[in-house]
Amino acid sequence: MLEADKGGLAPQDARWNGSKLRIAIVQARFNEAITNALADACKGELKALGVLASNIDHVQVPGALEVPLALQALAETEQYDALVALGCIIRGETYHFELVANESGSAVTRIGLDYQIPIANAIITTENLAQAVARQTDKGVDAARVAVEMANLLEQLA
Template sequence: MPHLKTVEGQLDAKGLRFALVAGRFNEFVVDKLVGGAVDYLTRHGADRDNITLVRVPGAFELPLAAKRLAGKGEYDAVICLGAIIRGATPHFDYVAAECSKGLAQVMMDSGLPVGFGVLTCDSLEQAVERAGSKAGNKGVEAAAAALEMVRVVEQL
C-alpha cells in the first residue's frame, strides 16, 4: 500500500485553554470525572489557570452551557462531564438523547471540539466503575479526545 498523508493530533496541551462543564446531579460520580479530566490535561502540559470549571444542574443543561462557552472564543475545547443513571421511568432516555444531540450540535455549529464525558449507565455501580475504578475514567477519555481533536482541527 502506498504511503498516505496522515493528519494526527499530538497530545500536547501546553498553551491551550479548556472549559469543563460538569453536572451537579450525581455529583459524587461527576467529581471523579472532573478530577480525571483535570489530571489528564495537566499531565499533558495544560496550565491549571487555563482550565475553567462551570457547574450546571445536570446533564440536560450541559448543551446550553457548552454553547455559550464555545461562542465566547476564549477556549480551545469544551469538555462536558455528567452522569445519567437509569431509573424506573423513561426520564433517562429523554435526558441522555437530548444531552448527546445537544452537545453534538454545539460541536458542529461552533467548530470547536466538545469532549463527551457523559456517563449513561443502568446502575450506580456501573457509573462508579466508569468514573475511575474497573472501567477506567471516562473523564480522562473525554479530555484525551478533546485534546487530540484540538490538534487535529488545527491542521485541517
C-alpha cells in the first residue's frame, strides 16, 4: 500500500517510518462488522509502514462513547507514540446520532491535546450502512497513516 498512487506515500520518507513506534488502537464494538474491517485495515497498514506487530496494542470497548475513556487510560501510561480511535456511528431516527458523534469526537480531540499524543480519529459517521461499508477500509488505512506521520512529526518537533 505504499505505492505513490496510494496517497503519495514513499517507504523511504521518514514521515512513514513506523519501525520505532508503539501504537495502540481502541475499537468500538458497536457496528462490529464495520469496526472489525476498520481495525484489520489499520493494523495491516501499520505493519506496512514498519510498525512491529508486537508494538501494536488493540483494545475493544462497547461503543464510540467509551472510546475516549480507553484512550485516556492508554495515554496516561505514556507507553505509546500515537493512538487510534476506531468506531462507526450510523444515523438513526433520533438525536442520539448527533450526541454520540459530537461527544466522542470532542473527547478524542481533548485527550490528544491534554496528553500531547497524536490520536488518529477514525470514528466514522455515516447516514447509512452502505456509506459505512464504502469507507471501512480507506478510513482504517488513513488512521494508520495519520498515527505514524503525526508520531514522527511530534518527535521531530520535540
